[in-house]
Amino acid sequence: MATVVVARPALRPTPRARDEEVLVWPDLVFVEFISALLFTALLFLLSYLMNAPLLDEANANVTNDPAKAPWYLLNLQELLLHMNAALAGIVVPTAWLIILMVFPYFDRETEGQGRWFAEVNSVKNTVVSLMVGFWGTLALILWNSGKVALWLKDWFGFSGGDTLAFLERSAALKDPSIVPWPSWADSIPYLWFNLKILDEGPGAGVTTFQKIDLPTLLVDIGIPAGFMVGFSCLLIFGFWRIGWVLTRRDALITLMSGFVGAFLMLTIIGTAFRGPGQDLIWPWDLRTLEGIPGQESH
Amino acid sequence: MAVEQPSQPTIGDLIYDKLFHNYVWRSIFRTGYPNTPRNQMLVVATNVFLHLHPTRIHRTHVKITHTYCLGGLTFFMFLGLTVTGILLMFYYVPSVDRAYLDIQNIQTNVQFGQLMRNMHRWMAHAMVILVFLHMLRVFYTGAYKPPREFNWVVGVVLLVLTFLLSFTGYLLPWDQLAFWAITVGTNIAGSAPVLGPKTRFWLLGGFEVGPDALIRFYTLHVIGLPLLAAIFMAVHFWRIRRDGGLARPL
Ligand code: HEM
Numbered sequence: 001m002a003t004v005v006v007a008r009p010a011l012r013p014t015p016r017a018r019d020e021e022v023l024v025w026p027d028l029v030f031v032e033f034i035s036a037l038l039f040t041a042l043l044f045l046l047s048y049l050m051n052a053p054l055l056d057e058a059n060a061n062v063t064n065d066p067a068k069a070p071w072y073l074l075n076l077q078e079l080l081l082h083m084n085a086a087l088a089g090i091v092v093p094t095a096w097l098i099i100l101m102v103f104p105y106f107d108r109e110t111e112g113q114g115r116w117f118a119e120v121n122s123v124k125n126t127v128v129s130l131m132v133g134f135w136g137t138l139a140l141i142l143w144n145s146g147k148v149a150l151w152l153k154d155w156f157g158f159s160g161g162d163t164l165a166f167l168e169r170s171a172a173l174k175d176p177s178i179v180p181w182p183s184w185a186d187s188i189p190y191l192w193f194n195l196k197i198l199d200e201g202p203g204a205g206v207t208t209f210q211k212i213d214l215p216t217l218l219v220d221i222g223i224p225a226g227f228m229v230g231f232s233c234l235l236i237f238g239f240w241r242i243g244w245v246l247t248r249r250d251a252l253i254t255l256m257s258g259f260v261g262a263f264l265m266l267t268i269i270g271t272a273f274r275g276p277g278q279d280l281i282w283p284w285d286l287r288t289l290e291g292i293p294g295q296e297s298h
Numbered sequence: 299m300a301v302e303q304p305s306q307p308t309i310g311d312l313i314y315d316k317l318f319h320n321y322v323w324r325s326i327f328r329t330g331y332p333n334t335p336r337n338q339m340l341v342v343a344t345n346v347f348l349h350l351h352p353t354r355i356h357r358t359h360v361k362i363t364h365t366y367c368l369g370g371l372t373f374f375m376f377l378g379l380t381v382t383g384i385l386l387m388f389y390y391v392p393s394v395d396r397a398y399l400d401i402q403n404i405q406t407n408v409q410f411g412q413l414m415r416n417m418h419r420w421m422a423h424a425m426v427i428l429v430f431l432h433m434l435r436v437f438y439t440g441a442y443k444p445p446r447e448f449n450w451v452v453g454v455v456l457l458v459l460t461f462l463l464s465f466t467g468y469l470l471p472w473d474q475l476a477f478w479a480i481t482v483g484t485n486i487a488g489s490a491p492v493l494g495p496k497t498r499f500w501l502l503g504g505f506e507v508g509p510d511a512l513i514r515f516y517t518l519h520v521i522g523l524p525l526l527a528a529i530f531m532a533v534h535f536w537r538i539r540r541d542g543g544l545a546r547p548l
Binding site for chain 2: 023024027028029031032036039048051053054055056057058059062064069070071072073076077085086090097101103104105107109110111113114115117122253256260
């Protein structure tokens with residue numbers, strides 16, 4: 001009598017739990033199909049209810065006020081109002097994209113993957129970081145647009161006068177009457193020849209002197225960069241002290257969640273709360289909002 | 299020993315046999331209708347589109363709450379945008395004399411033109427939102443961890459490509475919204491130290507948003523960027539399979 005023995009390797013390199021697996025058809029294909037169908041239906045409905053905006057024909061001589069970038073860039077446009085253009089428009093997004101790409105090389109722990117919020121404190125960590133990023137950004141925007149000073153004055157009759165003008169706008173710190181900058185500080189030469197790429201565009205002439213404006217540099221780059229880097233570090237450090245951040249993964253959660261909060265707030269303010277002249281206004285005072293029926297000006 | 303007797307075929311079985319076991323069906327799909335585990339696996343393995351998937355996956359990954367289908371839906375938006383985009387291309391000419399009129403024409407004179415334009419617009423917004431949410435899903439499930447480091451990097455590139463695709467499309471209607479949005483947007487790029495003005499000039503084909511900018515944005519929007527995005531998506535999907543499917547607890 002022959003016994004058939006099914007050959008089985010004693011040890012598999014990676015045990016695959018076959019019992020835990022389901023077939024892609026029908027289980028996954030079904031889910032994909034339903035969600036695709038659902039989204040198609042939703043988008044048809046949206047397209048039926050709301051027309052894509054079309055304003056007057058493009059005209060370089062008639063400025064759209066407020067002129068706004070697409071909504072997903074309005075966070076950057078909002079940042080631009082508060083700091084040096086290159087810092088807000090280029091350095092911050094580039095740095096953030098590089099930081100994002102470096103995430104998996106910084107946190108190489110394989111533990112805790114494939115599960116939502118697998119770490120001990122990750123939910124707390126996420127929610128609080130998100131809130132800090134969200135409301136902290138709002139506080140900074142209100143401060144730098146002079147709203148905080150205005151309210152202090154309106155509600156408490158508190159007025160700092162000129163010496164406390166930086167409570168209204170950080171830009172006031174550039175003023176020599178507030179900070180005693182030496183007279184040479186705003187024109188420190190650093191380039192004595194004409195570097196062509198630095199000097200291009202309509203009206204460009206021969207550059208003989210390129211100068212650094214130190215107060216502007218400090219106020220428009222130093223302060224905001226300090227806030228962005230400093231707050232992130234402070235938050236992570238604080239969470240480390242109270243034991244919420246134990247691993248690199250936890251630190252990344254703090255960073256990412258804080259970013260998402262700030263990103264959301266910047267986008268919301270830039271989209272709904274900036275009116276003509278980029279002044280802070282209420283959304284219902286805003287005229288040309290994309291896609292709101294009846295609000296497209298023709 | 300009881301031997302199971304084959305039951306008499308019902309009328310349903312006969313119709314089924316005629317429909318799915320005939321010569322033509324077999325020439326297209328090779329397998330019968332996927333109603334047995336064997337056929338279900340074969341259909342996934344032999345169909346080029348379904349073959350993006352493995353034949354079986356871990357049961358936690360079919361739970362909606364694990365991925366919320368966000369990556370898949372982003373891809374679905376990309377496909378939908380391709381379809382509606384091709385339809386819009388039939389009527390749209392990227393010249394400053396015609397662009398705006400063509401859009402008006404699409405909205406008023408073309409059958410379902412307004413619908414196609416709306417779909418294209420809202421799908422584009424949806425794709426930007428979905429790709430962002432997909433990134434958050436991947437992050438909060440810790441799915442970027444080894445061995446998926448590189449696929450996360452590919453993902454970041456896809457995120458940027460999605461933004462660029464949407465941004466280049468924004469100019470095409472050639473209305474005030476488009477013109478000033480792109481003016482503001484490219485001014486942001488132009489503010490870069492040293493290389494900024496050059497970059498802006500290169501993007502716009504001039505110092506201002508004009509005919510050259512329109513044709514550049516159009517070309518990038520309809521062929522350059524979609525091609526790049528498709529290549530990176532192919533790598534993205536391939537890597538998901540190579541890295542052992544979706545991440546799950548070790
Ligand atoms: C056009 C953009 C993108 C498309 C079409 C896309 C598509 C997909 C799909 C279909 C999956 C399978 C699981 C799922 O649906 O969640 C997936 C997984 C994944 N995606 Fe994306 N994705 C895109 C962008 C991104 C971005 C921006 C990131 C991150 C920065 C990213 C990182 C990943 C990673 C790491 C996985 C593996 C997840 C896991 O193992 O659980 N992808 N992607």
